[in-house]
Amino acid sequence: MNFASDNTSGAHPAILEGLMAANEGHVHSYGDDPITEGVQAKIRDIFEAPKARVYLVATGTAANALSCAVLTQPWGAIFCHRNAHIEEDECGAPEFYTNGSKLVLVDGPDAKMDPDALARTIAHTGRGGIHNVQRGMVSITNSTEAGAVYSPEDVKALTDVARRFHLPVHMDGARFANALVSAGCTPAEMTWKAGVDVLSFGGTKNGCMGVEAVVIFDPKRAWEFELRRKRGGHLFSKHRFLAAQMQAYLADDLWLKTARHANAMARKLSEGIGQIEGAKLIHPTQANAVFAALPRGAHKRANAAGAYYYLWPFDQSLEGPEDELLAARLVCSWATTPEEIDAFLGHLA
Ligand SMILES: Cc1ncc(COP(=O)(O)O)c(C=O)c1O
Numbered sequence: 352m353n354f355a356s357d358n359t360s361g362a363h364p365a366i367l368e369g370l371m372a373a374n375e376g377h378v379h380s381y382g383d384d385p386i387t388e389g390v391q392a393k394i395r396d397i398f399e400a401p402k403a404r405v406y407l408v409a410t411g412t413a414a415n416a417l418s419c420a421v422l423t424q425p426w427g428a429i430f431c432h433r434n435a436h437i438e439e440d441e442c443g444a445p446e447f448y449t450n451g452s453k454l455v456l457v458d459g460p461d462a463k464m465d466p467d468a469l470a471r472t473i474a475h476t477g478r479g480g481i482h483n484v485q486r487g488m489v490s491i492t493n494s495t496e497a498g499a500v501y502s503p504e505d506v507k508a509l510t511d512v513a514r515r516f517h518l519p520v521h522m523d524g525a526r527f528a529n530a531l532v533s534a535g536c537t538p539a540e541m542t543w544k545a546g547v548d549v550l551s552f553g554g555t556k557n558g559c560m561g562v563e564a565v566v567i568f569d570p571k572r573a574w575e576f577e578l579r580r581k582r583g584g585h586l587f588s589k590h591r592f593l594a595a596q597m598q599a600y601l602a603d604d605l606w607l608k609t610a611r612h613a614n615a616m617a618r619k620l621s622e623g624i625g626q627i628e629g630a631k632l633i634h635p636t637q638a639n640a641v642f643a644a645l646p647r648g649a650h651k652r653a654n655a656a657g658a659y660y661y662l663w664p665f666d667q668s669l670e671g672p673e674d675e676l677l678a679a680r681l682v683c684s685w686a687t688t689p690e691e692i693d694a695f696l697g698h699l700a
């Protein structure tokens with residue numbers, strides 16, 4: 352019973368089979384191989400973006416930080432939600448790779464930026480001229496760090512604000528597939544058609560071993576990304592093994608199937624928790640994560656039975672009154688089973 356993160360799941364068997372199949376013989380390195388070329392074409396097709404440039408990296412943090420670096424100057428502000436991963440969990444990588452851009456935080460429910468709050472925050476930034484950081488870019492996470500999903504209309508509401516201030520927009524799509532199948536739209540509708548300039552297109556959390564694609568919809572920004580990826584140490588020499596994962600991930604819509612499964616498991620878990628006395632959901636379950644407050648006694652029973660997940664925030668204590676509510680983040684993945692959820696709910700009850 353592991354609900355700590357979709358990062359704790361293994362790689363889907365099809366991904367491993369794809370890696371083995373790609374291991375034959377010699378191919379050019381650093382991305383000049385046919386598998387990489389095929390994956391880049393496939394992603395352009397999926398996003399209906401024939402001019403887009405596609406680059407593979409091994410981590411979501413690299414995808415995000417390098418994307419920010421091509422979208423803003425060191426003196427620029429990166430407007431993001433206060434709970435954004437680039438703010439809370441990347442150890443300053445966006446600030447590092449942009450040579451010092453400042454993350455300027457915006458509020459909104461369920462880790463979704465509120466468009467009016469974004470507009471006020473951008474308007475406030477840079478008014479002092481040379482003495483202030485300047486307006487740089489906007490970064491949106493979909494699905495969010497609270498398990499919520501921006502619809503294409505939600506995305507457009509934020510990119511419309513960004514455009515009013517002539518700012519580019521990045522989407523942290525570490526869980527893009529989970530957001531997409533939840534929203535029921537096309538990849539193009541969720542991204543460039545809604546005003547997104549660069550997407551971190553996640554594979555790792557949704558079944559891959561370790562690969563993320565950066566999709567740059569404006570080819571003018573591509574060469575700088577290539578330079579920054581290399582100098583940042585994120586250009587894989589045996590690049591075929593990143594590409595082989597993405598190739599298997601996209602084949603036969605595996606990426607959509609794994610996301611649908613993870614989301615369905617989260618719905619099952621969320622509905623089950625809703626039946627537990629004293630328990631309550633903290634955020635809507637719109638993707639593959641459940642955020643819920645449960646009595647301390649329920650957590651203790653589940654932990655004693657071997658369940659592994661994070662209290663959220665993680666530094667809450669299991670010592671104290673049994674009926675006190677403690678919040679937790681419970682993440683489902685392609686590997687989560689209905690039996691695992693039933694067993695977990697049985698221990699919580
Ligand atoms: C929303 C979000 N973005 C980006 C990342 C970064 O991914 P990585 O840990 O592979 O750097 C994560 C990690 O799980 C994440 O949850």
Ligand SMILES: C[C@@H](O)[C@H](N)C(=O)O
Nearest residue numbers: 355356357358436440
């Ligand atoms: C760092 C931690 O938040 C990781 N990104 C996860 O979602 O599990």
